[in-house]
Amino acid sequence: MLHIYAATTSEPKPKSRGWPFSGSTSADDDYDPHEHRVVEKPTTYGETMTHMVKGCVGAGLLAMPNAMYRMGLIIGVLGVVFLGVFATYCIQILVLGQYAICKKNKVGYMSYPKSMKLALQSGPPALRWSANIFSVAVDVLLFGWQIGVCSVFLVFVAENLRQFIEFVGGGVLPVRIVILSLYPILVTACMVKDLKKLAPLSTFSNGCNAFGLILIFFYLVQDDIVIKESMFEMKSFYDIPVYIGIVLYALEAVGVILALESNMEKPKEFTGLFGLFSIGMSIIVVLYATLGIFGYMKYGDEIKASITLNLPQDEK
Numbered sequence: 001m002l003h004i005y006a007a008t009t010s011e012p013k014p015k016s017r018g019w020p021f022s023g024s025t026s027a028d029d030d031y032d033p034h035e036h037r038v039v040e041k042p043t044t045y046g047e048t049m050t051h052m053v054k055g056c057v058g059a060g061l062l063a064m065p066n067a068m069y070r071m072g073l074i075i076g077v078l079g080v081v082f083l084g085v086f087a088t089y090c091i092q093i094l095v096l097g098q099y100a101i102c103k104k105n106k107v108g109y110m111s112y113p114k115s116m117k118l119a120l121q122s123g124p125p126a127l128r129w130s131a132n133i134f135s136v137a138v139d140v141l142l143f144g145w146q147i148g149v150c151s152v153f154l155v156f157v158a159e160n161l162r163q164f165i166e167f168v169g170g171g172v173l174p175v176r177i178v179i180l181s182l183y184p185i186l187v188t189a190c191m192v193k194d195l196k197k198l199a200p201l202s203t204f205s206n207g208c209n210a211f212g213l214i215l216i217f218f219y220l221v222q223d224d225i226v227i228k229e230s231m232f233e234m235k236s237f238y239d240i241p242v243y244i245g246i247v248l249y250a251l252e253a254v255g256v257i258l259a260l261e262s263n264m265e266k267p268k269e270f271t272g273l274f275g276l277f278s279i280g281m282s283i284i285v286v287l288y289a290t291l292g293i294f295g296y297m298k299y300g301d302e303i304k305a306s307i308t309l310n311l312p313q314d315e316k
Contacts, residue, residue, distance in 0.1 A: 033099060034267045037108035041196035042265035045276060051195060051260055052253070052280045054202040057209055057287070059156040060250025062306040064288050065295025067246040069303045070239035072232045073296065077289050083247045084285035088278055091257050095271050098258065109262045113138045146255055154179055154186070160308065167313075195263045213291070219311055220294045227297055250288060251281075 043051070068076040098115045102108065105118060117135035120127050158178040166172055192198055257277070261270045270276050295307045304310050 031103055031106050033102035033108050035108075036106075037262065037267070039263055039265075041194055043195050043199065043260070043263050044265055045269060047196065047199040047202075048260050048264050048270070049276055049280055050199055050202045050206060051256070052277070053284065054205050054209075055253035055256045055260075056251060056280070056284050057206075058250075059153055059306070060246065061213075061288060061291060062308055063246050064250060064292035065299065065303045065307045066305055067243050068292040068296040069301065070235050070243045072234045073293060074232050075234055076243070076292060076296075079243065080247055080285060080289045080292065083244065084251055084281055084288075087248065087251050088281045091254060091277065092271055094254070095257065095261055095277075099271075112142060112258060142255060149249075149255075152249075154182065156306075158182060195259070213287075216291070216307065216311070217294065220298045223298075225294075225297045228300065231296060231300065247288075251284065 064080075067080075070076070071079055097119065098110065101115050101118050101122075102110055104122065110118070113135040116138045117131045120131035120134060155175070158175050161182070162173055162175050162178045165178075189201065192201075261267050261277075264270055264276075272278065291307070295310075296303055299307075299310045302310065
């Protein structure tokens with residue numbers, strides 16, 4: 001996403017900061033942006049991991065069996081692993097690229113748009129004119145992405161809550177009324193900007209997610225599973241874009257990554273091959289692939305867009 005341009009000099013090559021990005025020029029080696037960040041209430045390793053899992057594990061997880069249905073078990077699993085590694089690598093480049101720009105400009109932290117602007121201003125001369133344009137473009141794209149993700153999440157939660165209310169005898173409510181009733185709660189939660197204070201809420205949310213996944217897996221493994229040869233076959237080439245969209249929507253949480261890294265007590269633990277982000281993404285990829293495999297093997301070609309639609313609807 002960011003392109004870092006290093007001018008050729010007669011100075012020796014700088015030492016690498018670690019995988020997969022090398023440091024800035026030797027003149028800036030003494031400046032560490034992490035040491036100059038002012039964070040009033042930094043989050044610990046565990047709190048950051050909690051926020052990351054909460055940000056990545058959402059409604060997209062329940063669509064993974066449908067993604068496996070489109071690509072088949074073999075290509076589907078390999079695709080989830082590949083896209084997970086690809087997404088992890090790209091975000092590593094983004095975070096480490098931002099670190100290099102902060103180091104060069106001797107600031108502790110800067111936003112996505114400003115990082116893009118300064119990267120282009122210090123990049124190839126042919127691209128410097130576009131610095132302001134792409135700075136605005138980053139804001140627009142992030143805004144659009146967040147609107148889309150939040151809209152899908154809100155509709156998903158409201159529709160499931162509406163079905164639950166109807167199931168327990170609360171009557172039939174229009175989904176718009178349910179969305180409107182959720183609005184004050186969600187807005188109040190979003191007004192809390194302190195990630196330290198949000199950590200207990202993320203922990204509670206992860207606990208609810210874990211409980212729900214346990215119930216789903218209970219239904220997936222309680223009966224014998226019949227594996228058919230057709231489950232290993234890709235349905236259509238036209239399903240490839242849909243599959244990629246489902247997986248990337250499920251995996252990506254780029255809008256919160258820099259916020260998590262910037263609020264860490266020890267931000268150097270975030271990046272790297274065995275850093276917090278890589279470990280967290282590995283756990284998430286395994287979880288997504290596992291649910292996708294078991295969900296597709298259980299329901300086969302009858303799998304719905306969300307696996308919750310395949311679960312028994314008449315049990316209390």
